[in-house]
Structure formats: structure tokens, C-alpha cells
Amino acid sequence: MVLGDGDVVVFLEAGRAAVSRARETQAPAHGEPVPLTEAAVNVADLALTRGDGVFESIAVIDGRFIALDEHLDRLAHSAALLDLPEPDTAAFEAAARAGVAAHPAARSSAPDTELLVKLLYSRGIEGADTPTGWVQVLTGPDHSRAREHGIAVVTLDRGYRHDVARTSPWLLQGAKTLSYAVNKAALREAERRDADDVIFVSSDGIVLEGPTSSVIVRHGELFRTPRSDLGILAGTTQAAVFRTLAGLGFETADAVLTEAELGTADAIWLCSSGRLVAPVRRLDGEAVPVDAELTSTLLRGAFGV
Structure with a gap:
């Protein structure tokens, strides 16, 4: 910035x-x-x-x-x-x-x-x-390019099991702390891999969140996001998108998503206060479909952009 x-x-x-x-x-x-x-x-x-x-x-x-x-x-x-x-x-x-x-x-x-x-x-x-x-x-x-054309993302192992918030609450998973060195290191690793952003997965293969974003995954008419009890932040931007999707007649759910399910998604978005809604166009080097029309609808419906 x-x-x-x-x-x-x-x-x-x-x-x-x-x-x-x-x-x-x-x-x-x-x-x-x-x-x-x-x-x-x-x-x-x-x-x-x-x-x-x-x-x-x-x-x-x-x-x-x-x-x-x-x-x-x-x-x-x-x-x-x-x-x-x-x-x-x-x-x-x-x-x-x-x-x-x-x-x-x-x-x-x-x-x-x-x-x-x-x-x-x-x-x-x-x-x-x-x-x-x-x-x-x-x-x-200016995030207009990311919103319109999408972003390239890599998955990185966060180094914890998906139940770490329950087993080790002293690690402060799910708190938005000022200790952002790890998140910034992950974004630098993404840049080294010719990508724009990261999706963290747990050491046992469960999808978590981005360093500064929430994840939404589409399979058919179903849109899912990782559950916040997995030691991740409850996404405020993601919640606004889900309300808009529900208003459009789609099914939404908080879920436990595997890394394999991420790889078979019909579409993926990262949601954050800065970019709002950015479609993923490439995941670990593989192309992901981008629904530009739906993304535009979500930006207008949820945020008036």
C-alpha cells in the first residue's frame, strides 16, 4: 500500500x-x-x-x-x-x-x-x-484489476492441525493480532512462486484462510467457507457475500473443506476488507474458472461497488 x-x-x-x-x-x-x-x-x-x-x-x-x-x-x-x-x-x-x-x-x-x-x-x-x-x-x-481479472494463489501448509484452536488455545489462532510476520512471510513466498496470494491449509489437509482473507469455494450451486472454529478469523466480508448469495437463491454453508475439494472447485474467491471479493484464476499453477459476471454481482450487491 x-x-x-x-x-x-x-x-x-x-x-x-x-x-x-x-x-x-x-x-x-x-x-x-x-x-x-x-x-x-x-x-x-x-x-x-x-x-x-x-x-x-x-x-x-x-x-x-x-x-x-x-x-x-x-x-x-x-x-x-x-x-x-x-x-x-x-x-x-x-x-x-x-x-x-x-x-x-x-x-x-x-x-x-x-x-x-x-x-x-x-x-x-x-x-x-x-x-x-x-x-x-x-x-x-486500486484493486479493480484483481476484482475483474482474478488472482493467482498458492496453497501453503500452516504447520498446525485443523483442531489447533481447541487443543492449543495459547497459540491464539483465530485472533487478529499485530504479530503479522508469518503472514507477510507467506505472501513473500507466494511472490517467489509467481503468485499474488496464499490459501493456508492445515498439516492434516484442511482448508483454512488466506494471510489476510477468507476463502469461498463453489461446487455447483453450493458455496462454502471454512468454519471459524478451525482457528481462523470469522470473515466479515465473506459474511456479506454469503448474505448476497442467499438473496440470489444459492445455498451457503460453513464447512470443513479438504485440500482435495479445493482442487475440484468450480470457482474460488478470496474475500478481505481491502480487495473485497477477488476471484482466483490460478491455484498452484492450475487454471481455475473465473465467473466475472457473478463476481460483479456480488461486489454490487454486498458492497455497492
Whole structure:
């Protein structure tokens, strides 16, 4: 992502207490937006030194937040998995809206303006016992080519069994943490294999998710996505797509999908807050059918794109 000139950051007074203190003091529940190039985080913050925190990324299209409530709920869920204090989601929402309002793109007349809002919630400065939170409002990259023409994907072994969330909850599978080094390493491996993205599979051959996306697989009239109890994130974008598919009369299901079933799919999509819906055109070097018309219908129906 190339940072835009108008990108901004809004720092919360505290990740948890901003709104409650504001009600007592009549102070604003969030700080003033500052240019991203001028924003600073304490170098002792555990978000920086240990990746000890969680985050969410939310698409904003023509001023509309996509699945804002679902992202706020998922932020709280991730925080609970890390034993972080419960985040003040109302404060995060207020800061996000203030940041979007301050971004130049929000005042643009272009109907296809897309922003990416990131909510970041950290355990805070080591020893202070006070969480920190901030919101970034970034200029969204152009994903039109990926949405229209599709992406090349490789499967990679995640190194865990599909039931790891149940057997080893301390590994934090299913939490959207700031520790993204592994996900970024997987994307670099995809690039080395002449691909755009990754679908993780478990060590026992079960389809999981992408580093930054959810997976949808089609067989005939049935559309399935991996179950969230497999130690993966519940997909907010995927859920919006499933609602649209159901409205079109298709059958949808959360399921346990094998790697073999992935290879026989009639179509595959990766869903994320950035790209929204991107069809897979190549999987491990093999061509996958791309239904451009249905993809376009899903983008319009679920997100108004």
C-alpha cells in the first residue's frame, strides 16, 4: 500500500477508557486527527516491541463503513483471546468517523472513493498497565484489476492441525493480532512462486484462510467457507457475500473443506476488507474458472461497488 498525502491518524485517550472518561469530563472521546507523517507512537509500546495487540481493517466506500459493527465485535473478540482489557468500541468508532471526516477523500466528489480504516489496540507501554489505541485512515489501493481479472494463489501448509484452536488455545489462532510476520512471510513466498496470494491449509489437509482473507469455494450451486472454529478469523466480508448469495437463491454453508475439494472447485474467491471479493484464476499453477459476471454481482450487491 502506498500511503496517501491526506492519510491521518486519530489517537484514543486510552484504548478502553476514552468514552467513559469523556462522559464524566465532557471532553471529546477521541483526539484530533493528525497527518500520518506526523503521528508518533511511544517506542516502548508493546505493539512495537512485541506485537502484543490486535487490530481490524475496515473498508470505507464513498463514505460508507463496510460491516463496522462486525469489525468492532471482532476487535473485542481478539482482545479477549489475548486477555487484553475490553476495548471501548464506542471510542474506536468515534475516532474512526472523525478520521474519515478529516481525510481529503471524504470531501471528494468521486463516487468510487475507497479508504481503509485500521483500528489498532495495544497492551500499551510495558509496565504502565494501560492499553493504547489509535486509528489510521489510509487511502485504499486500486484493486479493480484483481476484482475483474482474478488472482493467482498458492496453497501453503500452516504447520498446525485443523483442531489447533481447541487443543492449543495459547497459540491464539483465530485472533487478529499485530504479530503479522508469518503472514507477510507467506505472501513473500507466494511472490517467489509467481503468485499474488496464499490459501493456508492445515498439516492434516484442511482448508483454512488466506494471510489476510477468507476463502469461498463453489461446487455447483453450493458455496462454502471454512468454519471459524478451525482457528481462523470469522470473515466479515465473506459474511456479506454469503448474505448476497442467499438473496440470489444459492445455498451457503460453513464447512470443513479438504485440500482435495479445493482442487475440484468450480470457482474460488478470496474475500478481505481491502480487495473485497477477488476471484482466483490460478491455484498452484492450475487454471481455475473465473465467473466475472457473478463476481460483479456480488461486489454490487454486498458492497455497492
